[in-house]
Amino acid sequence: MRHLYFLSYYNVEYEHLLLNKISNMSITLMDLPYSEDALEPFISKKTVFFHYHKHHAGYVKNLNNLIKDTELQEKSLEEIILDAYQMPKQKIFNNAAQIWNHNMMWQSLSLPSTSGEPSEQLTELIVRSFGSIESLKEKLHEAAIGHFGSGWVWLVLNKNTSKLEIMTTLNANTPLVFPNLVTLFTIDVWEHAYYIDYQNLRPDYIKSLIENIINWTYINMQFTL
Template sequence: MSWQLSRRAALKLGAAAVASVWVRTPAAEAAPIALPPLPWEEGALAPVISAQTISFHYGKHHRAYVDNLNKLIAGTEFADLPLEAIVQRTYGKPNQTAIFNNAAQAWNHTFYWNSLHPKGGGKPSGKLLEQIERDFGSFDQFRTQLAQAAVGQFGSGWAWLVKNGNRLEVVATSNADTPLATGKKPLLTIDVWEHAYYLDYQNRRADYVNAVIEKLLHWEFAAAQFASA
């Protein structure tokens, strides 16, 4: 599958999708950070990722990060900030590690859901594909690097496609760390915490990663992030 997206549509999609990560609504005043809805039904990614995995991952893990964060920031200087700002302002500060971990995991998970699509996979088109081929040598070489970063991440973490200045890079981050905190622009991510795949793949992380890359990566979303960078 090859994704076609105009720059205007990409900018519109990018703004709408990423804004859903941290926008607060009047109804959410009692809980400053809201848990955004999934962009698809729980069973939509099957058989690559089962509805059971999504139910636990989103309904238990993601929700817990949001709930914990709201408890931690209540009555603090962070209580009225958007999620992205909380991540950036608490990064690298030992006395705010708990806030950072929960805020970053809340942000990372919403970005991960948007990085997946039931009709995903294949490759991008247009300027994003051109940049990938320029920076990685070919799309296949990019896929190999992304898979290696995801499979090779020791313990829990994430693999990302990011824009760093004028170049695209593949980076891996441990635990809750996120390129958002270091000034890089995330385009896509793959969650390699065990809870993302263990019910479906047990310890076969490579099978999960390769299936996500082949069948679920949402290149239209990535193109929107690239266009807005």
């Protein structure tokens, strides 16, 4: 098994290098903000490897194939998502949105030693919106385990109400398409995000993530943008 895993790693790494060297591809795979084993023991190196090199990289490859030699090739990822959402072009939207969602997800997580704490301003808004930080965590947990099927759980700032909200989206759908929402944090509840480590025990995965590897430093930064 170790030998097969090494071969798989080599092939995906080589494909990833090729993908980023092809000049006519407009969208590239983001670099992970930490090493593949940084989230252990809460998320294993093996899960990060397959999630990043297979799933995330796969969306990048698919999207570049879909937009090749079209006007979308010269646009940013966000512009592609919004254009595909409005047209609509479902295959392009699905792959583009999944790239954006995963970009947000990797940055939403951090090893405990660098995760930080909510800023004073963010803490005040959390208390005003949910009652307490612990209540926010409980509501995130409830939303994540209650979401049926594949999708995402989001912490967003609603600019219309100046309050934080928790929302869920199915499949590739993303809050980016709503101009009144600022995305602060996300949890991936697709099975590939946790099945290697937790099998069918999504509640254990969610609890482990929320209690240990939320990247508050990143959330603070998103909040002040």
